[in-house]
Amino acid sequence: MPATIEKETSSESIAIDRDIGNFKYKEDYSYDAGTGLSEKTVEYISNVKNEEEWVRDFRLKALKIFESKPTPTHWASKDLENIDYSKIRYYLSKGQQPSRTWDEVPDDVKETFERLGIPEQERKFLAGVEAQFDSEAAYSNMKTKLAEEGVIFVGSTEGLKEHPEIFRKFFGKVIPTGDNKFSALNSAVFSGGSFIYVPPGVHVKQPLQAYFRINAENFGQFERTLIIADEGSEVTYMEGCTAPKFETTTLHSAVVELVAMKGARIQYITVQNWSENVFNLVTKRGMAMEDATIKWIDCNIGSRLTMKYPGVILKGRGARGEVLSIALANDGQHQDTGAKMIHAANDTTSNIIAKSISVGTGRSSYRGLVQMPKHLKNCKNNTECDALLINTNSRTDTYPAINVRGDGNSVQHEASVSKVSAEQIFYMQQRGLSEAQAMSLAVNGFVNDLIREFPMEYSVELKRLIDLQMEGSVG
Amino acid sequence: MSSLDLRNLKINVGGKPIVKDFSLTVPKGEVHALMGPNGSGKSTLAKALAGHEDYEIVGGEAFLNGQNILEMETDEISRAGLFMAFQYPSEIPGVSIANFIRAALTARLAENEELDAAQYYRRLYEKMDLLKIDRKFTARSVNEGFSGGEKKRCEILQMAMLQPQIAIMDETDSGLDIDALRIVSEGVNTMRGPNLGILLITHYQRLLEYIVPDRVHVMWDGRIVRSGGKNLALELEEKGYDWVKEEVAAV
Ligand SMILES: Nc1ncnc2c1ncn2[C@@H]1O[C@H](COP(=O)(O)OP(=O)(O)OP(=O)(O)O)[C@@H](O)[C@H]1O
Ligand SMILES: [Mg+2]
Numbered sequence: 001m002p003a004t005i006e007k008e009t010s011s012e013s014i015a016i017d018r019d020i021g022n023f024k025y026k027e028d029y030s031y032d033a034g035t036g037l038s039e040k041t042v043e044y045i046s047n048v049k050n051e052e053e054w055v056r057d058f059r060l061k062a063l064k065i066f067e068s069k070p071t072p073t074h075w076a077s078k079d080l081e082n083i084d085y086s087k088i089r090y091y092l093s094k095g096q097q098p099s100r101t102w103d104e105v106p107d108d109v110k111e112t113f114e115r116l117g118i119p120e121q122e123r124k125f126l127a128g129v130e131a132q133f134d135s136e137a138a139y140s141n142m143k144t145k146l147a148e149e150g151v152i153f154v155g156s157t158e159g160l161k162e163h164p165e166i167f168r169k170f171f172g173k174v175i176p177t178g179d180n181k182f183s184a185l186n187s188a189v190f191s192g193g194s195f196i197y198v199p200p201g202v203h204v205k206q207p208l209q210a211y212f213r214i215n216a217e218n219f220g221q222f223e224r225t226l227i228i229a230d231e232g233s234e235v236t237y238m239e240g241c242t243a244p245k246f247e248t249t250t251l252h253s254a255v256v257e258l259v260a261m262k263g264a265r266i267q268y269i270t271v272q273n274w275s276e277n278v279f280n281l282v283t284k285r286g287m288a289m290e291d292a293t294i295k296w297i298d299c300n301i302g303s304r305l306t307m308k309y310p311g312v313i314l315k316g317r318g319a320r321g322e323v324l325s326i327a328l329a330n331d332g333q334h335q336d337t338g339a340k341m342i343h344a345a346n347d348t349t350s351n352i353i354a355k356s357i358s359v360g361t362g363r364s365s366y367r368g369l370v371q372m373p374k375h376l377k378n379c380k381n382n383t384e385c386d387a388l389l390i391n392t393n394s395r396t397d398t399y400p401a402i403n404v405r406g407d408g409n410s411v412q413h414e415a416s417v418s419k420v421s422a423e424q425i426f427y428m429q430q431r432g433l434s435e436a437q438a439m440s441l442a443v444n445g446f447v448n449d450l451i452r453e454f455p456m457e458y459s460v461e462l463k464r465l466i467d468l469q470m471e472g473s474v475g
Numbered sequence: 476m477s478s479l480d481l482r483n484l485k486i487n488v489g490g491k492p493i494v495k496d497f498s499l500t501v502p503k504g505e506v507h508a509l510m511g512p513n514g515s516g517k518s519t520l521a522k523a524l525a526g527h528e529d530y531e532i533v534g535g536e537a538f539l540n541g542q543n544i545l546e547m548e549t550d551e552i553s554r555a556g557l558f559m560a561f562q563y564p565s566e567i568p569g570v571s572i573a574n575f576i577r578a579a580l581t582a583r584l585a586e587n588e589e590l591d592a593a594q595y596y597r598r599l600y601e602k603m604d605l606l607k608i609d610r611k612f613t614a615r616s617v618n619e620g621f622s623g624g625e626k627k628r629c630e631i632l633q634m635a636m637l638q639p640q641i642a643i644m645d646e647t648d649s650g651l652d653i654d655a656l657r658i659v660s661e662g663v664n665t666m667r668g669p670n671l672g673i674l675l676i677t678h679y680q681r682l683l684e685y686i687v688p689d690r691v692h693v694m695w696d697g698r699i700v701r702s703g704g705k706n707l708a709l710e711l712e713e714k715g716y717d718w719v720k721e722e723v724a725a726v
Contacts, residue, residue, distance in 0.1 A: 418568070427565035429549035430525050430558075431579040431633065438550075441578055445569025445616065 023115065023244055028108070029134070033091035035218070039063065042188050045091045049157050049191070052164070062177045062187030069181040079305050079334065083279055088220040088251055090189045091135045096157055098130070098137035105131075109138045116242065118211050125457060127206035128153045132223060133213050135191040142208070150199040153208050156224045159195025166197055170228055174257040174287045174313065182281040182307075186222045186255040193223030193254065198233040198264075207236040207269070207455070212252075214243035214278070220251040227257070229264035229292075238269040238458065242302075245275040249304070252278055258286030258294055262316065265293045269458055273465055274302040276333060282308045285340070290316030297454055298325040300335050301465045309367055311340030314348035314379075321350040324454075326447050328466060329362030330473050338367035338399075343379045343409075352383040355447050359390045359439075359473045365397040374405035381410075387417045388446045390439060390473075418446075440470040478503040478540055478672040479524075479557075479641045485534035486516070486523045486697075493519045495697030497535070503640060504669040508683055508708060509676045511694030512716045517676045518562050520694075521643045525559045526552050539641060554583055558639030560630040562646045562676075567617040572629065573599065575617045576636050583637075602635040606662045623650030631659050635666060643674045648682040660685030680712040693719050 033044045042063050046056040071080050099105045102119050113119065113131050122129045128142030130153070137155040146153070152163060159167050177187040194210050214221050229235050243250055252274060260266045266286060274280055280303040286294035296310035312321025323339035341350035356364035366385045381404070387396040396417060404411050420442045428438035443466050444451075451459045479501040486494035494516045501507045511517055523530035524537060526549035537544050544552050567575060576599065581590055603610060606628050618626050627647050634642055644663075648656055663673070663686050675688060683691070683705060691707040692699045695716070700723050701707065711719070 421565070424565045424567060426522075426525075426527055426549060427561065428567065428575075430553050430561075431575070431637065432550050432553040432582040433578060434550050434582070435548075437578065437582060441570055441575070442567065445567055448569045 029092045029094060029216075031091065031093045031095070031135075033089065035089050036086045037063075037088070037090060037189070041090050045189055045191060048091070048093075049096055049160075051160065054168075055160060058172070058177075059188050059190075062184050065178045066181060066184035066188055069178070069184060072181060080279075080281075083249065083251060087218055087248075089216065089218050090220050090222070091191055092216050092219060093134060093136040093191075094138070096136055098140040098155055098158070100139075100141050102139060105139050109133045112213060112215065113139070113211065116211065116213070116240075118209075121209070121457075125206055126209050127204055128208045130155060130194050130208075130210045131213070132192045132210065132221075134215055134219060134221065137192055143206075146204060149202050151202060151204060152195065152197040154195050156190065156193040156195050156226065159226065163195065163197065166228065167195060167226065170257065170259050171226055172257075174259065174285050175255055175283050179283060182253045183255050183283040186224060186253050186283070189220070190222045190224035190255065192221070193225040193256075194227070194237070195225070196227040196235065196237065198229045198235045200231040200261075201233060202230075203234040204236070207238045209238045209240070212239065212241040214241075214250055214252065214274075217246045218248050218250065220253065222252075223254045225254065225256040226259075227266060227268070228259045229261060229266050231261045232263040233261075234265040236267040236269065236455070238271075238455075240271050240273070242273055243275045243278055246277050248277065250275075250278045252280045252282070252303075254282045254284075256282070256284040260286065260288045260292035260294050260319075262290045263292060264289075265295075267295045267297065268310075269297040269455070270299060271458060271462060271465070272298075272300045272302055272306065276302065276304050278303045280304075280306040280308065282306075284308065284310040285313065286311070286321070287313045287315050288319035288321055290345075291318040292316060293320040293322070295322040296324070296339075297458075298323065298337065299462055300325070300327045300337055301462075301469060303333065303335075305334045305336065307336045309338040309340050309369070311342065311369075312350065313342045313344055314350060315344050317345045317347050319345060319348045321348075323352045323354070324450055325354045326450060326462070327354070327356040327364045328443070328469055329356070329358045329364040330469050331360035331362055333362045335362075335364040336367065337364070338369075339383075340369040341371070341381055343370075343372040343376055343381070346377045346379065348376075349380045350382075352381070352385075353450055354385045355388070355450055356386075356396060357388045357390065357443050357446065358396050359469075363396070366399065368400040368402070370400075370402045370404065370411065372404040372406060372409045372411070376406055377408040379406075379409040382412045383414070385415045386446070387415075388420065388443065389417065390420045390442070434474075436467075436471045436474040439474065440467045443470065479674065480538040481524075481535070482537075483535040484520070484523075484532065484537060486519055487531045487533050488519060488529065492533075493697055494523070497694075497698055499674075499692065499699060501641065501672045501674050503672045505689040506667065506673040506675055506686060508688040508691045509674055509694055510678065510691065510708065510711060515694045516697045517694055518645055521559055521562075521645050521674075521676065524552075524643065525549055525557065550582070556640035558634050558637055558642045560627070560634055560642065560644040560647050562649070564618050564626045564630055566619045566621075568619050570617050571614050572617055572632070573613040576633055579633070579637060599636065602632055605635070605665065606632055607658050608632060624652060624655045627651055628655065628659060631662050635662065640670060641672045641674070643676070645676045646678070647675075648677055648679060656682065657685060680708050683708050695719060695723060
């Protein structure tokens with residue numbers, strides 16, 4: 001039969017967080033930098049990590065830059081002013097050394113990740129897992145075969161210590177400290193995150209996954225990830241995240257740098273499902289050398305305010321950059337997302353497909369930047385931004401900044417805004433679907449062609465999260 | 476027990492009375508045709524029964540198998556067995572027909588039950604063959620870019636798959652070419668039986684030649700002004716609605 005049978009979604013979906021992650025365990029930390037941010041905080045972090053002098057200097061310099069930079073109110077939400085940096089806790093951990101087996105992980109932490117299904121996913125389809133609990137990785141492990149091939153997959157703390165020669169060479173090179181206020185903040189207090197190195201020619205077939213969990217209230221998580229794919233290598237990295245729902249705000253401000261050497265391929269997948277009290281202010285950028293490909297798949301479902309614009313610097317000839325993003329802003333949420341493509345060599349191509357859904361008072365904005373300087377030839381960009389509005393008071397904004405010069409370059413830009421009408425919902429309800437199911441279906445229909453590009457496990461998970469969100473949005 | 480039982484229904488749209496005093500019983504196993512001039516309130520009645528919130532039921536009663544549907548939500552009414560083939564079906568971009576019908580069927584299952592995918596597709600193809608719908612349509616988005624006739628066929632396909640107890644078909648014949656009219660009618664006829672009652676809204680006698688009704692009702696200004704057997708439709712075709720109007724005026 002039939003080529004017309006649709007791709008069946010597996011019923012054994014692998015969920016990242018079956019309970020939306022809204023649960024927490026008692027706090028019990030051996031290391032606590034206290035509340036508020038000063039040089040002392042930064043030194044405390046550097047001390048517990050036993051860092052080298054250059055790292056400590058890097059941090060202290062970053063703190064100065066952070067303090068000197070104004071909050072970027074001109075391009076984002078006023079809501080940023082509600083972050084009180086003096087009330088946040090910048091470092092909390094039970095220790096700096098992650099376990100290699102789940103048995104060695106402290107019970108409460110282990111239970112957290114079990115509830116989120118992480119060990120199960122690791123057994124089923126992952127090549128390696130790093131599980132971060134507040135400031136540090138509690139667990140980090142990778143298949144032995146990969147280690148034998150020379151693949152490195154550790155936390156940033158360990159990476160700095162064990163592999164300084166590679167780490168230092170690329171650290172802060174794709175995203176300089178002063179890129180923006182939040183990259184400076186991260187550079188001052190970073191902890192956790194992944195360090196990955198894939199040697200030339202090695203193809204890591206199964207994904208490596210990191211899971212970021214915030215457990216403590218008033219906490220700031222500042223993981224720092226650096227992924228280097230050496231010539232001709234390939235790697236897929238996936239990250240997921242959750243936090244319990246607190247009354248007070250929580251801050252998540254990560255910096256993620258990717259380097260794809262000649263002919264390498266990095267795919268970075270995010271399913272962001274922070275609870276609605278989290279400010280998610282993340283800087284992500286990759287550098288693609290000759291004939292290399294960097295692809296960001298970025299899904300933002302949770303958080304109170306997300307500001308995130310994954311980018312690719314197309315540095316080598318023939319490099320390719322891609323951002324596929326989905327943002328869902330439910331009541332009270334603001335998803336300010338987008339993409340940056342910096343063309344810096346001939347024959348480079350970039351593709352951006354951004355889909356946003358705004359429900360109720362939810363708000364989503366697309367902010368894009370495409371740069372093609374005049375001296376370049378044969379560069380191409382394709383940008384598509386589609387917005388779907390559910391309920392009349394939702395709003396959506398598109399701010400594409402396209403800076404293209406030179407005759408031999410081409411840009412295509414398309415944008416659309418559509419609405420789910422009351423008549424469509426009625427039609428679906430007349431077939432027996434509840435209002436929430438009808439909305440989910442409309443949303444799924446809207447993102448369907450994009451989700452098809454995602455690895456199976458993640459598309460199933462994403463659909464499930466969308467269903468949950470829609471259920472929540474119908475009283 | 477009769478399947479659809481409407482008693483003295485009064486329906487307002489935007490505060491304005493549209494359906495004024497409407498009573499009708501459609502027993503299971505029967506086909507009742509509802510005819511009447513444009514704007515007489517036929518679609519209003521259909522949508523109100525399906526639970527559309529813009530159509531305010533201000534008086535009367537409506538029962539589906541003895542269940543009061545005026546207190547139910549649209550989706551509950553649907554799952555209780557009422558299907559409406561829309562006069563103007565909505566488009567659902569990105570949602571394939573196959574997934575849409577599957578979602579509708581799944582909504583009828585208990586939480587721990589699951590639809591057997593192979594069996595589902597077998598049934599779907601069987602009904603599509605019956606209605607002469609190309610199998611390629613399963614992958615197309617619901618009604619998106621469909622021709623008028625294709626939309627109507629897709630409505631009947633959904634009806635065949637959902638197996639309602641009462642179907643209200645609102646001008647399913649409009650937009651169908653001669654062949655499609657025959658095919659769709661044959662499809663509906665194969666569904667006829669003791670477990671299905673149909674309220675067939677139409678303007679044309681032609682449809683009633685294929686789907687022969689047990690009763691014909693004429694609606695005018697929000698009420699049924701005449702009921703009769705299948706010959707009433709022929710009479711209407713011949714004499715037009717003025718004839719009914721004159722009769723009503725004369726009473
Ligand atoms: N949503 C609405 N808002 C305002 N008026 C409406 C609405 N729906 C129906 N009406 C009005 O109610 C009256 C009855 O309309 P309805 O669609 O029920 O007629 P109908 O009998 O189905 O006509 P047709 O044969 O043309 O399909 C019309 O005057 C119409 O304009
Ligand atoms: Mg009508």
